[in-house]
Amino acid sequence: MASHRRPKQPSRARVTVLTTAAAAAVAISAQAASAAPSEKPSKDEVKAKVDKLYEEAEQATEKYNGAKEKQERLQKDISTIQDSVARGQEELNELRDSIGLAAAAQYRSGSIDSSVQLFLSADPDDYLDKASTLDQLSGQQVEALKKIQEKQRQLAQERSEAAGKLKDLAATRTELGKKKKEVQGKLAEAQKLLNSLTAAEKAAMAAEDARASRSASSRVDLGNSKAASGRAAAAFSAAQSKIGSPYVYGASGPSSFDCSGLTSWAYAQAGVSIPRTSQAQANAGMRVSRSELQVGDLVLFYGDLHHVGLYAGNGQVLHAPRTGTTVRYESIDNMPFQFGVRI
Structure with missing residues (x-):
């Protein structure tokens, strides 16, 4: 007698595995399709992209030129200020030496002036600010001390200005490096595109540029x-x-x-x-x-x-x-x- 048993149904776990495998296969197929190499750009498309990159490189170049010009100007300014500071320091030293000679002469005579003693202290500015001591100074000493004060203020201002310009120079050099890197990046990207062309396409593009240059130079x-x-x-x-x-x-x-x-x-x-x-x-x-x-x-x-x-x-x-x-x-x-x- 023929068997009338029902065929065995696949288990739920087996159905799940098969469904997952099928989905994975579809996903892999889709990825493979999307990963397929795109159509190679034409010579004209490459040229358009390269021209755009060259324009962007020129924009970056002008910014690079500006940073370079600023760097050169700052270096010149800093050099000028440093020369002025050096000369000012020499003048200050001479003024101090002249007061020092006067003090030495008074010391040798055993009658060093109290005003000179105060001047030789660490803070002559504070001394000059004390009006009660001004009458102890000779006119020549007052003038010498005022010159020293003014020279000290001038040197402090110039040193501060130089420090500010040095800080600006450091920032400008950083900017210069960034702009140079940007230009080089654009040019490298353009070259990469050009390298994607065949030898024949490169030759045709070079011939076009050569014709443009010749006609623009001799037939205008x-x-x-x-x-x-x-x-x-x-x-x-x-x-x-x-x-x-x-x-x-x-x-x-x-x-x-x-x-x-x-x-x-x-x-x-x-x-x-x-x-x-x-x-x-x-x-x-x-x-x-x-x-x-x-x-x-x-x-x-x-x-x-x-x-x-x-x-x-x-x-x-x-x-x-x-x-x-x-x-x-x-x-x-x-x-x-x-x-x-x-x-």
């Missing part, structure tokens, strides 16, 4: 615009002599430049000193509108004024664009123009 119609002044003409001529020089962040010539390094170097060749950074150069002269631009005027770009060049005439600017390029002409319309500055 500058029109017949006049220079804003003799010094502007001299500065522009100096900058023209550097066409083809490479962009290097923090460089201010004579063989490589960043944007504000080129403009400050060019005007220095014309005998004019202007600030080092683009933001400071924006306030170095009279602001002019686009329609008022003349050859040699500074031209500021971007809302934060992190880029500067020299107006070349006919809607062209001569500048050091960014890492990977050289000093060249470029249309003023290629960047967000803000205003011009006439030096």
